[in-house]
Amino acid sequence: MLRVAGGHDDVPPEIWPALRAGVPASVPGCVHTDLLAAALIADPYLDQNEHELKWIGRCDWKYSTTFGTPEREADRVDLVCGGLDTFATVEVNGTLVGTTRNMHRSYRIPVQDVLAGDANELVVTFASAVLRSRELRDTVGDLPRPVEILPEPYQFARKMACNFGWDWGPELVTAGIWKLIQVHAWSVARFDKVRPIISVAGTTGMVRVEVELERAGAPHDVELTASVGGSQQTITIPGAETTGEIELEVDHADLWWPHGMGAQARYELTLTLETETGLLDTWARQIGFRTIELDTAADDGGSAFTLIVNDRPIFGRGANWIPDDCFPTRVSSDRYRRRLEQARDANVNLLRVWGGGLYETDDFYEACDELGILVWQDFPFACAAYPEELLADEVEAEARENIVRLMPHPSLALWNGNNENIWGWHDWGWQEQLEDRPWGLGLYVDLLPALLAEIDPTRPYWPGSPYSGSMDVAPNADEHGCTHLWDVWNERDYTAYRDHVPRFVAEFGYQAPPTWTTLTRAVHDNPLTPDSAGILSHQKADDGHAKLTRGLATHFRAPVTTEDWHFATQLNQARAITLGVEHFRSHRGQCMGAIVWQLNDCWPAISWSAIDSAGRQKPMWYALRRAYADRMLTIQPDQDGLAAVAVNDGDASWHGTLRVERRSFAGDLLADWKSQLSVRRDSTSTFRLPPNLTTPGEPARELLVADVGGMRTTWFFCPDKDLDYPAPSYDIDFRRDGDDALMRVCARTLLRDVAIFVDRLDAHASVDDMLVTLLPGEERTIRIHNGARLPAERLRQTPVFRCANDLNSGT
Missing domain, CATH: 2.60.40.10 (Immunoglobulins)
Structure with a gap:
C-alpha cells in the first residue's frame, strides 16, 4: 500500500483523501506509476500535464506491506532491497533497520532479530529527493550545474540525474521501490561477491574466479566448485576464511566478437557452494572470451582513442543510450531487446550508457552480449560539480557493486568516469565559482580507476567524456581523446562537422520531432502548430525551436504547413547525421569512433533521438543504418x-x-x-x-x-x-504479401529522399526503407510491415508520401 507521508501544499485537494488512506502499490514500481494505475493523476507524458505534477517529487511517501517469517530454520534472515529510490528509511515491526541514500546500489539488511511470526509489517518511507537534495546542498554550499535548465541541485543525490529534467526530458522526480525487495533466509555461507576475471592466451580462454563469502552461524568448511566449457575445479574453503579462488581454462575457446566481425560465442560459468549436508548457494552467468584494449598512444596526429577487440582495431559506430522511460520499471526485458535489436539493425556496434542515467538492468547487458553490441558505461555523473566530501563513501559502494555485477558481460568494453564534468571545469566558468573546493575530480582520477584496478583490471577506464587525456589540454581538443561536438547544433550549420577531425567523437547530434503518430498522441493542441503550447512543452532544449528554424533556413525554404515543418525538420536531422557520420568515417584511422546523440527517448519529445519513445523509427534511423553500414x-x-x-x-x-x-x-x-x-x-x-x-x-x-x-x-x-527540383511525378504499384504490403515506386522524375510515413495510416505499420533517391525511370520496392490493409490510394498522397522535391513547392 502507498500513502503520502508528508506533503507539499500543492497536492490537489480532490485526491488528498485517497493519498492519506492509501492506494495499491506495485513493486517494482514508483509513486508516479502507482498514482497513474489508480487514476489519481493524468498521464505526465501528455500535453502539459508534466507541469501540474511536480508536487509528487516534493512529497514524502510511505510503502507498507506484511510478510511471514520463513518456514525453515536459518542462521540469518535478510531483507534484500534490490533498489530503493532514493532517500529511504526501512522499518520492520516498528523497528528502524536501515536507511538509504543511493538509487544506484542494493542493500542487504539482517532482520531475524525483529521478526514476529507470520505477520510482520514492513514500512519503507521515502523522503522527497528534491527537498533532501536542497538540504544537502545547504550543508556544504551550492556547486555549479546548468541552472538555466536544471535549477534543482540534483548532483547532491545519488539518483538518476535526468529525473530532475534535461534538455530532452521532463522533470518527474520519482520515489519508490524500483527493484525487487525480498526476504532471504540462509545458513552457514552464501556468495557475497563473484568476480570472474576473463582473459585469452592464444586459443585458450581463461577464467580466474575470485569469490567472497558471507558467513553466519558456526564456522564450517565449504566446497566451492566452478565449471565452464567442460573445465571444472573444486576447492575447500576452511570455516575461518571468507575468500576463495579457482582458475579454469577452456582449450580452443571460441571468441566473442561485436556483430559483423564474428560470432557472439558465450559459455555458461557456474558455481556451487556446498557442505557435507547439502547445497548452500549457486551462481551462474553467461561469459564470453575476448580481449579489449583502449589505445591512447601518442602519434603524429596527437594521441589515439581506439578500441581494440581481439587485437583488431575497430571504428566505433555508436549511439548514446539514455533511460528508455522516465519510469525505468516500465522497461521490460522484451522492450530492451526490441530497442537493442533496432540499434544492431542500424549497424550500431557500440552503445554509450550516458552518465545522467543508470547502471542499466541485467536484461540490457545480456541483450548486448547476445546481439554483439559493445557497451561504453559511464559512471552516473553528468554536467555538474559533485560534492566529494558528501558522496565518496556512497560512490565507492555503488561502484564496487556495479563493477562486480557487470564484469561477466563480454559486451562491456569501457568504463568512463563522467559526462561533461571535466569540460565544465575547463570551459563553463566553474573554476571561479569553485575556488579551491573539490568538485569530483578526485572521484574520476583516483577513486574509480583504483577500484577498477582492484576489482576488474581487464577493462579500460577513461576519466571523462569529453577528455583529452590531460587536465592541461582542452577536453574537446580534436587531436586527443574523445570529444563532444555541440558547436554545430548550438551555433553553426551542420556542414561545420567537416571542420573537425576528432580522434573519437562521443557526442554529436541534431534535433527533430518524433513520428507524427507519437507526436499527435501526446499533444492535442488545436490547432497543432510548431509553436503551439503543447509542442513547446515537449521541446526541452535551450532555445531549441530557434535552433531548428536556423538549421532549416540554411537548407530549405520556410515550411508552409505543420506537416511540412514536421517532414523538413526530420529530413534535416537525417541529413545532418549522415553528413557528420560520413565525414568522420572518411577519416578512419585519424578518427576511430562516432557516437551519435542519441538512440532513444524517455518520453515523446522533440529531441536528438533516432527512435522515438513509442519505439518508432524516425528518418534519422534509416539514415544512420546506411551511414553505419560495414x-x-x-x-x-x-x-x-x-x-x-x-x-x-x-x-x-x-x-x-x-x-x-x-x-x-x-x-x-x-x-x-x-x-x-x-x-x-x-x-x-x-x-x-x-x-x-x-x-x-x-x-x-x-x-x-x-x-x-x-x-x-x-x-x-x-x-x-x-535547387530547381522538378515537381515530383511517380507511379505506384501496391500488392499484399501476407500481413505486409509491397509498394513499388516508379519515378517519372527525380525523386530525392522518398519517405513513406505509414504510421499516419496505421500506428502499427512501418517501412523497411526510407530516404530513397530515384532518378527518372528508376524504381524501388518498399516493404510495409503490417501494411496489408492500408488504403493504397492514401499511400500515394501527401503527407503520407513525401520527398524533398515537394518542400520546394510548398505542397
Missing part, C-alpha cells in the same frame, strides 16, 4: 574539389568498379568516370574526382551519382532551397 561509399569535399571515399569495416577486402556520373535532374548523362576499387579490411580508399565531374554546368539542376556494385551515393551542388 561498407560505405561517400562523396566528400577535397581541397578545392571533390573525392569519392570508400570505407570498409567488413571482414573481407572490397573489390569492384567505382563509377561516378554527373547527371541532370532529367536523367541525362553529362559526364562520367570510373576506376577499379580495392579496399582492404578496416581501411579506406580515396579517389579524387576529375574537374569535368565536379564542375556542373547548371548547379541547381545537376547531381553526382557514385556507384560500386549497386551501392550508391549522391552529391548535390546546392542546398535544397536553391
